[in-house]
Amino acid sequence: MDSPRPRQIPFDNHPAHPLPMTDAEAAAEAKRIINNAYQPTAFHDTTPLPAYGPTPPVAQPGRPPMSQKATDASALMLSGSVAALSVGGATSLVLYTLGQVDPVTLALGAAGPVALVLAAGSLLRSLGRARADAHTEHHHHYTGPVTQDHHTTHTTTRGLWAKTTNQQ
Numbered sequence: 001m002d003s004p005r006p007r008q009i010p011f012d013n014h015p016a017h018p019l020p021m022t023d024a025e026a027a028a029e030a031k032r033i034i035n036n037a038y039q040p041t042a043f044h045d046t047t048p049l050p051a052y053g054p055t056p057p058v059a060q061p062g063r064p065p066m067s068q069k070a071t072d073a074s075a076l077m078l079s080g081s082v083a084a085l086s087v088g089g090a091t092s093l094v095l096y097t098l099g100q101v102d103p104v105t106l107a108l109g110a111a112g113p114v115a116l117v118l119a120a121g122s123l124l125r126s127l128g129r130a131r132a133d134a135h136t137e138h139h140h141h142y143t144g145p146v147t148q149d150h151h152t153t154h155t156t157t158r159g160l161w162a163k164t165t166n167q168q
């Protein structure tokens with residue numbers, strides 16, 4: 001009568017080291033380890049790659065694509081709205097605490113900052129016009145013979161040690 005191979009005594013009795021396996025158990029465990037070794041361990045994205053060439057840009061979430069001038073104007077409007085909100089909120093708070101919340105007082109309180117902004121804008125505009133209208137003409141009065149030399153000088157600087165060449 002054939003008996004299966006007897007189990008061997010483990011080299012230490014620690015619970016992490018179970019008793020040795022039979023040949024069939026060892027073969028099954030080896031087959032499991034080999035099969036797991038060849039299984040994919042990373043996700044493979046199967047979506048098609050984007051096409052190459054002159055593909056138009058795709059709008060991203062958030063603020064829409066704009067020119068630089070439109071972006072600057074938009075930022076100016078956003079910051080202006082924050083300023084208007086704070087001025088309006090402060091005016092409302094003052095009027096509420098004073099108990100003067102009738103329509104005439106609200107209109108005067110709301111018109112005050114607007115009038116101030118309009119006056120400042122008008123002043124800046126008129127200063128800009130005044131600067132543009134300023135006389136740029138110079139009068140020179142000479143006694144005796146005068147020679148005026150009008151020529152253009154082209155300057156080129158090149159080299160590791162700078163050498164400047166002037167050409168007229």
